[in-house]
Amino acid sequence: MGHQIVSRFTEPAGPFPSGDVVQAWVQARRSGTPVADLAAEYEAPEATVLRATRPWGPFWRTGPRLPDGVVGVKGIAKLAGMSDPAAIRWVRTGRAPEPDFVLGDAHKLWLESTIRRWLDSCDLASCPDCGARCVSVNRHRAGAHKARRPGRPEQDSSSRPTSTS
Numbered sequence: 001m002g003h004q005i006v007s008r009f010t011e012p013a014g015p016f017p018s019g020d021v022v023q024a025w026v027q028a029r030r031s032g033t034p035v036a037d038l039a040a041e042y043e044a045p046e047a048t049v050l051r052a053t054r055p056w057g058p059f060w061r062t063g064p065r066l067p068d069g070v071v072g073v074k075g076i077a078k079l080a081g082m083s084d085p086a087a088i089r090w091v092r093t094g095r096a097p098e099p100d101f102v103l104g105d106a107h108k109l110w111l112e113s114t115i116r117r118w119l120d121s122c123d124l125a126s127c128p129d130c131g132a133r134c135v136s137v138n139r140h141r142a143g144a145h146k147a148r149r150p151g152r153p154e155q156d157s158s159s160r161p162t163s164t165s
């Protein structure tokens, strides 16, 4: 979260956060940031953060706050080496396994072992460059490893393990 956003809230906005700030709060809460942390970061009352984000709730504690061995859709993305939107799509289309737990409001959770077993046994390809699991390596490469532009080193070099052997 950038300091620009912070100052946009604290400068002229008055008691009401701008739409951009509210969306930043919503995103942060969706990714598990506690309201107290947001309130401190934005120097806003906790009640303001709560009230402004409530229409986009409910917010579940996900990510690092899940118990060990339990993952949400982002955890699937991480385990499979793919993007969050791709994991969300796989869950929606039924490519990912059925969730082990469904909390209220269709919030789905999986045992990490369920996902690992699925990744071991499913017919997904593995990208030889980055290890991501994908339906089609060619399509994955076209999207994730775009053609190298002349005069520029390849993109994403930071996220690629050194795997030339």
Ligand SMILES: [Zn+2]
Residues within 6 Å of the ligand: 127, 128, 129, 130, 131, 132, 140, 141, 144, 145
């Ligand atoms: Zn790849």
